[in-house]
Amino acid sequence: MKFEEIKDRAAKAKQDGQEIIVVLGLGFVGTAVVANLARTLTPGGKRMFFCVGLDRDDAAGREKVGRLDVGRSPTYANDPSLETVISAAAKEPRNAVGTTDPRVIGLADVVISCINLDLVREPGQTDVLDCPTAGYAAAMRMVGEHMQPGTLVTIESTLPLGCSDRVLYPALCEGQKKRGVDVVKDPPMLAYCYERVMPGPDYLDSVNNFWRAFAGIDQRSSERAEAFLAKYVNTKQFPLWRHKTIRAAEMGKLLENSYRATNIAFIEEWAKLAERVGVDLFDVVRSIRLRKGTHDNMMLPGLGVGGYCLTKDALLAAFGAQKLLGVEAELPFSRRAILTNEKMPLRAVESVEKHFKGALRGKRAALIGVTYRPGVADTRSSPSEIVAREFVKRGATVVAYDPLVELWEEFPEIPMAKDCASALDQADIVVVCLPDAHYKNYLPELVKQKLARGAIVVDAWSLITDAIGKHCAEHGIELVVYGRGDVPKSTPAPATAAARG
Ligand SMILES: NC(=O)c1ccc[n+]([C@@H]2O[C@H](COP(=O)([O-])OP(=O)(O)OC[C@H]3O[C@@H](n4cnc5c(N)ncnc54)[C@H](O)[C@@H]3O)[C@@H](O)[C@H]2O)c1
The missing domain is CATH 3.40.50.720 (NAD(P)-binding Rossmann-like Domain)
Structure with a gap:
């Protein structure tokens, strides 16, 4: 006006x-x-x-x-x-x-x-x-x-x-x-x-x-x-x-967000341990969370941290202390947390690379969820973007689905599927990036219907049910779940995945 x-x-x-x-x-x-x-x-x-x-x-x-x-x-x-x-x-x-x-x-x-x-x-x-x-x-x-x-x-x-x-x-x-x-x-x-x-x-x-x-x-x-x-x-x-x-007041905002980012990063080392020793960390954390008041905000494993704030705010404290106030701010936990969170999505890529022995060229990857939080349309600094970029760098074809995103602004070359089922069509790789209520109940069944022997699913949120996990194991579909070492192993896969469509 x-x-x-x-x-x-x-x-x-x-x-x-x-x-x-x-x-x-x-x-x-x-x-x-x-x-x-x-x-x-x-x-x-x-x-x-x-x-x-x-x-x-x-x-x-x-x-x-x-x-x-x-x-x-x-x-x-x-x-x-x-x-x-x-x-x-x-x-x-x-x-x-x-x-x-x-x-x-x-x-x-x-x-x-x-x-x-x-x-x-x-x-x-x-x-x-x-x-x-x-x-x-x-x-x-x-x-x-x-x-x-x-x-x-x-x-x-x-x-x-x-x-x-x-x-x-x-x-x-x-x-x-x-x-x-x-x-x-x-x-x-x-x-x-x-x-x-x-x-x-x-x-x-x-x-x-x-x-x-x-x-x-x-x-x-x-x-x-x-x-x-x-x-x-x-x-x-x-x-x-x-x-x-x-x-x-400035410190209040920075500390609050650094606390959250550190809390998220903390569980990552336990997720990795649980995967190696056969434990379901989701089950363990949920039991610990019952201790209200002291342990009820323990985080569950996940793909990583995104959004505009948690990926930077601890570093604003370090930057300001040093450059504006002339005070060295070591903040080792907070800095480490940012790096840990940044690496978390790369674990999905490593699992897929290992599965295909590094040969990702021509493979079709479906990413489910591209924002940084369920129910939120903000795609800035989302962990899914890190995964998508790494797949593309390795020659895979990426398609994504998110109920709240029609165009992925940070990555417009990636086609957004109209629904979960079409995203999974012909998929060799599925990464469950977010636990969105829109698809969390039907996604496991779609995995069963759409994926063929040789495919791999990386589920960062333990959405795939044990029954579907069993199906995957029996049908040569590898299932990797962040923080879960109790997922049944699949039978050895042949070199090429032939999707059922
Ligand atoms: N996004 C969140 O959820 C959230 C929550 C709490 C705090 N914050 C903080 O609030 C701030 C803003 O975040 P955001 O997510 O709204 O950012 P944003 O990028 O969505 O919006 C910033 C807006 O400011 C405008 N702008 C920039 N310089 C301007 C200028 N000189 N004059 C007029 N307009 C100008 C931009 O055009 C843009 O529209 C950031 O410091 C962020 O860390 C964000």
């Missing part, structure tokens, strides 16, 4: 008692934030906020703001309430609009930054890291140049340690100075309110019906941020957590 129209609408919204919120970056996080604010009502049932989604003036950014303007979600998430909320917010009198014009920042009571900040590194190592913060600093300078004094800026992106006070706040101040503001007398307000949004069916609720933690750069910013969050977070059920410093 054009700036002049947004200005008029914002003025009317203001008269109506609404706060004007500019959300910077309409990706997975920004979209959830806009939708949440747009659906927030005052106790009297009126809309509390007028939201402006601001993205970059490039093709992708223009598409996102254009979608918001016509009442469609800028980002896909399979939460049915998302489209309903965004479409309602686009109906008159609308309270969510999109733009690429940064002048809207001058209309804002609060600016919420949800832009991405990527970690750059070569896979297989965690020593040479880069996180180019200059782009984020430029965005904060731009916010500072446009915003009125008295505006609160909150950051929801995940940041390297030290980034708020060493990089972003100085940039915000620079912008304000350029605007002629005396930042000593009137310092800008900045708070870090990290985001825990979970893509999936509870996408929207994971923003406001969930625990939120935050801290300001100073007391005034903390108080303002607390008052703002309390307007839309369900604080009765999920009281806010105010950290002592903004750096503590």
